Amino acid sequence: MNLKTRILLFVGFFTTTLGISQWVQTSGPQGGALKEIVAANGNLILSAGEAGLYLSTNNGTSWRTANSGLPCNITIKKLISDDEFVYVVTEEDGLFKSEDFGASWLPINNGISNFTFNSIYADGTNLYAANEDGGVYYSPNRGTSWEEKSSGIAMVLFNDFAMFNGQLFAAGADLFGTTDNGDTWNSVGLPGLLTGAIKSIAATANTLFITDSNAVFFSNGALTTWTAATVSPNAPITSIQTSGNRVFITTSDGRIFFSDNEGVNWNLIQNNNTDRPAEDALFTNGRILMTTSEGLFSSGDSGLNWNESNNGILATSIESLHTNDSFIYAGTKNQHVFRSGDNGQSWTRLRNGLNTIESSHVSDIITYQDNLLIATDDGVYESTDDGNSWTKILDPGPGGNVATLATRDRVILAGVNGVGLYISLDDGVSWSLTSGSGLGINSDYESIVIQSATILISARNGKVFESIDFGLNWGEVSITNGFTLVYKLILHEDKLYAATARGFWVSDNFGGSWNAFNDESIPLFDAEIVDDLVYAGSDQGVFVASLDGSPWFELCAGIGKRTVNELVLTDDLLFGGTLSSSVWNYDLSNSIFPPEEGSSNITETVELCSSDTPIDLTSLLPNSIELGGSWSPELNSTSNILNPSVDSSGIYTYMLPESDCGCSTSFQVQVDIDPQTSAGDDIVLEACINNEPFDLLERLGENAAQGGTWSPSLSSGSNIFNPTIDVAGIYSYTVTFDCGQDTAEATISISGGFEIPSDLIDIKTSSKEGLITVMVDYDNQFEFSLDGINYTQNNVLPVLEGGSYTVFGREINGCGFFQKEVSLLFIPKFFSPNMDSFNDYWEISGEINQNFTLTIFDRFGKLLKQLDNNNSRWDGNFNGKRLPSSDYWFSIVFENGSSESGHFSLIR
Numbered sequence: 001m002n003l004k005t006r007i008l009l010f011v012g013f014f015t016t017t018l019g020i021s022q023w024v025q026t027s028g029p030q031g032g033a034l035k036e037i038v039a040a041n042g043n044l045i046l047s048a049g050e051a052g053l054y055l056s057t058n059n060g061t062s063w064r065t066a067n068s069g070l071p072c073n074i075t076i077k078k079l080i081s082d083d084e085f086v087y088v089v090t091e092e093d094g095l096f097k098s099e100d101f102g103a104s105w106l107p108i109n110n111g112i113s114n115f116t117f118n119s120i121y122a123d124g125t126n127l128y129a130a131n132e133d134g135g136v137y138y139s140p141n142r143g144t145s146w147e148e149k150s151s152g153i154a155m156v157l158f159n160d161f162a163m164f165n166g167q168l169f170a171a172g173a174d175l176f177g178t179t180d181n182g183d184t185w186n187s188v189g190l191p192g193l194l195t196g197a198i199k200s201i202a203a204t205a206n207t208l209f210i211t212d213s214n215a216v217f218f219s220n221g222a223l224t225t226w227t228a229a230t231v232s233p234n235a236p237i238t239s240i241q242t243s244g245n246r247v248f249i250t251t252s253d254g255r256i257f258f259s260d261n262e263g264v265n266w267n268l269i270q271n272n273n274t275d276r277p278a279e280d281a282l283f284t285n286g287r288i289l290m291t292t293s294e295g296l297f298s299s300g301d302s303g304l305n306w307n308e309s310n311n312g313i314l315a316t317s318i319e320s321l322h323t324n325d326s327f328i329y330a331g332t333k334n335q336h337v338f339r340s341g342d343n344g345q346s347w348t349r350l351r352n353g354l355n356t357i358e359s360s361h362v363s364d365i366i367t368y369q370d371n372l373l374i375a376t377d378d379g380v381y382e383s384t385d386d387g388n389s390w391t392k393i394l395d396p397g398p399g400g401n402v403a404t405l406a407t408r409d410r411v412i413l414a415g416v417n418g419v420g421l422y423i424s425l426d427d428g429v430s431w432s433l434t435s436g437s438g439l440g441i442n443s444d445y446e447s448i449v450i451q452s453a454t455i456l457i458s459a460r461n462g463k464v465f466e467s468i469d470f471g472l473n474w475g476e477v478s479i480t481n482g483f484t485l486v487y488k489l490i491l492h493e494d495k496l497y498a499a500t501a502r503g504f505w506v507s508d509n510f511g512g513s514w515n516a517f518n519d520e521s522i523p524l525f526d527a528e529i530v531d532d533l534v535y536a537g538s539d540q541g542v543f544v545a546s547l548d549g550s551p552w553f554e555l556c557a558g559i560g561k562r563t564v565n566e567l568v569l570t571d572d573l574l575f576g577g578t579l580s581s582s583v584w585n586y587d588l589s590n591s592i593f594p595p596e597e598g599s600s601n602i603t604e605t606v607e608l609c610s611s612d613t614p615i616d617l618t619s620l621l622p623n624s625i626e627l628g629g630s631w632s633p634e635l636n637s638t639s640n641i642l643n644p645s646v647d648s649s650g651i652y653t654y655m656l657p658e659s660d661c662g663c664s665t666s667f668q669v670q671v672d673i674d675p676q677t678s679a680g681d682d683i684v685l686e687a688c689i690n691n692e693p694f695d696l697l698e699r700l701g702e703n704a705a706q707g708g709t710w711s712p713s714l715s716s717g718s719n720i721f722n723p724t725i726d727v728a729g730i731y732s733y734t735v736t737f738d739c740g741q742d743t744a745e746a747t748i749s750i751s752g753g754f755e756i757p758s759d760l761i762d763i764k765t766s767s768k769e770g771l772i773t774v775m776v777d778y779d780n781q782f783e784f785s786l787d788g789i790n791y792t793q794n795n796v797l798p799v800l801e802g803g804s805y806t807v808f809g810r811e812i813n814g815c816g817f818f819q820k821e822v823s824l825l826f827i828p829k830f831f832s833p834n835m836d837s838f839n840d841y842w843e844i845s846g847e848i849n850q851n852f853t854l855t856i857f858d859r860f861g862k863l864l865k866q867l868d869n870n871n872s873r874w875d876g877n878f879n880g881k882r883l884p885s886s887d888y889w890f891s892i893v894f895e896n897g898s899s900e901s902g903h904f905s906l907i908r
Contacts, residue, residue: 026575028344033334034049045066050315050579052580053102060309070090088105088120094117108139116131116133117132121168125142126140130158136148136149136182138181159200162201166179173197194210199211199238199239202240204242206220209229211237216249233249235252238250238277247259250278251277252277254274254292255269255270256271272306273306274297278291294335295335315582317565318332319566320566321568321575327386328343328583336359344585351390352389352390363377366405375404375405380414400419401416404445404446404448407450410425410426411470421455435471435473444460451510453469455471456511462485464476477511487500490529492529501523504524504534505517526565526566533546539563539579555586607738610644614643617641677735677737677739679700679705680705683747688723689723689750690724695719696720708733708735723750728749728750729747733745754815756776758818761774763822765824767825771798771799772822783809802823802825803823823846826844831906833876844892848894852892855890856890857891
């Protein structure tokens with residue numbers, strides 16, 4: 001039998017945020033600016049810098065975020081592993097340790113919470129951390145406590161550590177070694193070797209390697225002499241590391257140089273799929289993994305061929321978003337531009353014609369005459385085929401970073417940082433640099449709007465410039481009352497809005513004067529106006545307000561307080577481009593403003609059967625959330641696994657108190673077990689031809705569900721079985737439900753009936769109590785009756801008066817029956833011999849088939865009267881005298897030797 005379990009997922013965000021929708025992370029763009037990658041007990045952990053950490057349990061085939069226990073919006077500076085523990089250095093939040101191979105994190109900042117660190121090194125239980133302001137801190141117990149070990153090096157800045165020949169070496173502005181856990185430090189002479197500070201240090205069993213950005217040096221033994229490695233990276237070196245006896249460096253254009261003979265000879269591994277520096281590399285299980293500023297690459301053939309390995313890595317920095325009738329476009333900080341035609345379920349990278357590193361930074365995207373234009377650090381590019389190929393139409397020269405674009409009719413405007421405003425009046429065929437008169441051309445630009453011949457452009461120096469003659473002359477229309485950096489200008493109907501570092505501003509006269517939208521000064525990077533609402537992205541997430549200037553409401557459910565740089569609307573979906581976690585979307589069709597208290601969102605309905613495999617309830621939650629919360633009430637598994645056959649019905653709440661960075665989020669899963677799912681129990685019963693019709697469904701047990709069907713059908717058309725009409729056989733009762741169907745069988749035989757032998761029936765009577773007790777020496781259960789109509793399973797039958805009775809009996813689930821005659825004397829409990837015609841005699845009533853002798857005594861045992869079958873009443877006299885009111889005793893002895901005794905009352 002199957003039991004259906006229905007699971008309804010209610011996602012309720014118990015905050016002051018807008019309901020009932022939520023932000024959902026799209027599937028990309030995948031990749032991001034990646035840093036270190038390490039291994040720990042089979043897991044791989046990856047630093048994505050401002051995007052935190054990612055974890056892979058399948059050798060890099062897929063990844064998930066692994067920031068449980070870390071502060072919100074964290075930036076990772078350094079990641080290391082000793083294979084047993086993993087450690088990270090953060091930008092502003094100190095040091096953290098993972099005891100479960102990267103799945104979760106614990107702070108280890110006891111006594112050092114006020115410091116910022118550059119690097120960390122682990123040697124067993126000993127930890128060493130390089131203070132950003134100089135010196136080293138030491139922990140003997142994996143970070144439980146710390147002490148400063150900076151004698152003689154307090155002002156020296158260190159970048160990296162390595163252990164060699166029993167000494168710990170700290171490398172940075174200089175190279176120092178210690179053999180006593182940092183109590184004393186000794187300088188290692190490096191006369192004129194390096195052109196700058198030591199960037200990275202590594203050691204094999206026999207050799208210590210150091211590198212600045214340009215060269216590698218190595219030394220053996222006492223470190224008295226150093227040899228320049230013959231490797232020629234021809235580009236800045238990003239790191240040097242060891243893997244067993246192999247030493248390798250990472251450098252630009254996807255290059256790894258490695259040496260297997262202590263640095264004497266070097267071999268090149270070239271990743272031709274990227275022109276970005278290789279930030280780090282890991283040799284693991286027959287694969288090479290390389291991190292770059294555009295994502296992760298892997299090779300399974302010793303570096304001959306490379307593939308992107310960004311499955312699940314959603315750490316891309318989004319600089320611009322744009323939508324047209326068919327696609328959504330996302331411009332990135334260093335991965336060119338991506339396109340999605342399915343609302344973010346999949347993304348395609350568009351780089352055909354974008355062949356320079358500078359063109360990988362796409363700061364703005366617009367549509368012009370059905371074509372796409374993008375602003376890059378290498379100029380303006382145009383696509384006439386939805387981004388499949390690109391052609392440069394404006395080349396402002398070296399260093400000419402195009403920051404922002406705008407268009408009206410056939411006019412195209414391009415703001416070029418440090419240069420000025422370019423204008424094209426012929427579809428981008430030719431361009432001219434507008435007059436710099438009054439325009440701050442030495443500044444970088446943020447946003448442009450154009451209305452008729454009037455142009456407004458905002459600059460990073462906090463000013464807004466206006467030209468009313470297509471750029472010939474400029475004046476300042478800045479927001480007053482202090483420095484106000486305007487990130488985005490939005491023209492909506494007859495008003496101009498500005499998203500700024502000091503909140504949202506509005507102008508009724510195209511910048512002639514400005515008024516604060518409300519009294520909140522939240523830094524806003526972009527805004528999207530939808531009907532009478534404005535949505536704004538900030539470094540604290542997304543906010544929404546009515547256009548009448550109402551207060552901002554957090555729209556943080558799902559996305560938390562991540563930095564959102566860009567917003568764009570398509571149909572009912574609002575898309576948000578983030579600083580370090582790719583693109584998210586929000587379904588406006590399910591949003592309510594102002595928010596309703598206690599609003600929730602049913603995002604999914606899942607039905608299970610009790611025979612199904614137990615499920616992980618967190619798999620029903622949005623993919624974008626960080627795991628690490630807890631269920632209330634706790635599941636029987638004490639984990640995230642719900643077993644439909646064990647766990648109870650009810651609402652399970654998954655709390656994520658910190659994962660959304662101050663936006664407390666809870667998810668409710670309502671589990672309903674449907675009781676109407678059982679057809680009952682299989683039964684075998686014998687019906688008698690002369691039985692009354694009975695409810696066959698009741699015989700299947702109390703769990704049998706209503707609404708099923710019988711096969712073959714019963715003559716009643718319902719659940720009633722009539723033995724005189726329905727035939728013997730197997731009757732199947734089937735209940736159909738969402739999980740399938742359940743069937744119970746009733747195997748019925750019909751008998752003509754048989755009489756139970758008389759010697760198996762023992763009937764006892766109690767004249768004193770007026771009871772008939774029936775005992776049947778037979779396996780099956782019986783029911784009994786004194787009239788053959790009304791039956792009871794109680795084998796003790798009360799009677800009101802003496803006499804002859806017929807006792808009827810029949811099997812409950814069988815065809816056996818009997819009837820037996822029985823006689824019962826009725827002995828009254830009192831009499832009142834007052835000759836008033838009521839109870840004047842104490843008289844035995846009823847008939848029996850044997851003689852008896854009845855004797856009456858007083859309470860002292862004196863014989864008062866003797867009666868028998870022929871004379872069975874007494875008038876209350878003794879020797880002609882009336883006896884007083886009292887209790888009197890009797891004894892009846894039957895001819896078969898049985899007897900009864902008791903007492904009665906004489907009342908005067």
